Amino acid sequence: MRYTDRDLGKVLLKASRSFPAVVLTGPRRAGKTMLLRKLFPKASYTLLEDPDVIARMRADPQGFLDELKLPAILDEVQHVPELFSYVRSRIDRNPRRTGQWFLTGSQEAALMSGVTESMAGRAAVLQLYPLSVTESSRVGLLYGGYPEAVARPKGAGLWFSSYVQTYLERDVRAVTNVRDLATFRRFMALLATRHGQVLNRTELAAPLGVSVPTINQWLGVLETTQQLIIVPPFYENLGKRLIKSPKLYYADSGLACHLLGITTGAELERSPFLGALWEGFVASELIKRQVNSGQRRELYHFRDQQGLEVDFLLPTPNGGVDMIECKATRTPVPGMATALAQLTRAFEEKRKLARPARCFILHRKGDRRTPRSLVHGVKAMELIEWLRPGRLSGRS
Numbered sequence: 001m002r003y004t005d006r007d008l009g010k011v012l013l014k015a016s017r018s019f020p021a022v023v024l025t026g027p028r029r030a031g032k033t034m035l036l037r038k039l040f041p042k043a044s045y046t047l048l049e050d051p052d053v054i055a056r057m058r059a060d061p062q063g064f065l066d067e068l069k070l071p072a073i074l075d076e077v078q079h080v081p082e083l084f085s086y087v088r089s090r091i092d093r094n095p096r097r098t099g100q101w102f103l104t105g106s107q108e109a110a111l112m113s114g115v116t117e118s119m120a121g122r123a124a125v126l127q128l129y130p131l132s133v134t135e136s137s138r139v140g141l142l143y144g145g146y147p148e149a150v151a152r153p154k155g156a157g158l159w160f161s162s163y164v165q166t167y168l169e170r171d172v173r174a175v176t177n178v179r180d181l182a183t184f185r186r187f188m189a190l191l192a193t194r195h196g197q198v199l200n201r202t203e204l205a206a207p208l209g210v211s212v213p214t215i216n217q218w219l220g221v222l223e224t225t226q227q228l229i230i231v232p233p234f235y236e237n238l239g240k241r242l243i244k245s246p247k248l249y250y251a252d253s254g255l256a257c258h259l260l261g262i263t264t265g266a267e268l269e270r271s272p273f274l275g276a277l278w279e280g281f282v283a284s285e286l287i288k289r290q291v292n293s294g295q296r297r298e299l300y301h302f303r304d305q306q307g308l309e310v311d312f313l314l315p316t317p318n319g320g321v322d323m324i325e326c327k328a329t330r331t332p333v334p335g336m337a338t339a340l341a342q343l344t345r346a347f348e349e350k351r352k353l354a355r356p357a358r359c360f361i362l363h364r365k366g367d368r369r370t371p372r373s374l375v376h377g378v379k380a381m382e383l384i385e386w387l388r389p390g391r392l393s394g395r396s
Helices: 009-016 032-039 051-059 061-066 083-093 108-118 147-151 153-175 181-193 201-208 212-224 253-260 265-270 274-292 334-351
Strands: 021-025 044-047 072-075 101-105 123-127 228-231 247-250 300-303 309-315 321-327 358-363 372-375 378-382
Touching (some): 009 021, 009 032, 032 101, 153 212, 181 201, 181 212
Parallel strands (some): 021 123, 044 072, 358 378
Antiparallel strands (some): 309 321, 372 378
């Protein structure tokens, strides 16, 4: 498969010059290994999913590390968390020697536990999602951004089927003792029908015949393995009674389409889930933009009990906020800006900002490519235009 340059590459190279170790997390098959091997071609490589390799490492950890040629890439290191303490001791022998250890994992909680306990101050922690629209023109709503799916779209259905099966057998079993994988697979499909909705655990538990604590556990599995994007409610009191539950999205729209049984562009256009899928696609791209630039993930939604709702709010470095509505249309109209205008007024009255909140409607690609004003203070533009270099967090 042909290599695609990743936006995270510059940040990763910079981190390798500043830290002895770099920890790269992300969902399975997002391209972590390919990125590291491309950027650091002289590094040795060891996959820590092979039972024989794991047994050899556990039998003699020091001997195992002695055999490695530095710099070294240790792939899927969450399977052997005890390795962190041995790597730490080697880093501490020569702490000024940077770019020696590259550790990857697809189970963030297990990986970060080892980093927090053993590698604090010694490792940069970065996250890689599947491909973004800024990295490949093949990325889109139907097939998402997994490199292998977008490289061979005709085989995407089979690829996603295999991906889900591998995910269930490896990641889900590794994170928790899920006894009934068939029911967990049904849970994943049910969750796809709630894509973009406010989380209601009881509504998820009832159709599956499981308890709410089980739903909490299963949501934790999907979040730990970085399959979900959880968008919390906006934190600031604007004098309104706010909905305080998060919204959930699958991190990859291609996987969401697969779980919904959407296989063609025509089916997608007719689907009642089109709007929610586009909203999730935008959420994923906004977060990719942040993490690929080395920024902290920060994305919120707004909804009050009177029904006022704005899809996403992004705090900006100057203390302001960008408000974003996602519309699957290719032809936005002024009426789509109503919620943004209402929330902007409430926001500015409460905060008395020196700079007004900036409002955007992000829509699918159409004939008109230049941003245009729908109403005063609200711009409509294509997602790719908003994401262009230099427009992080919506800067003009």
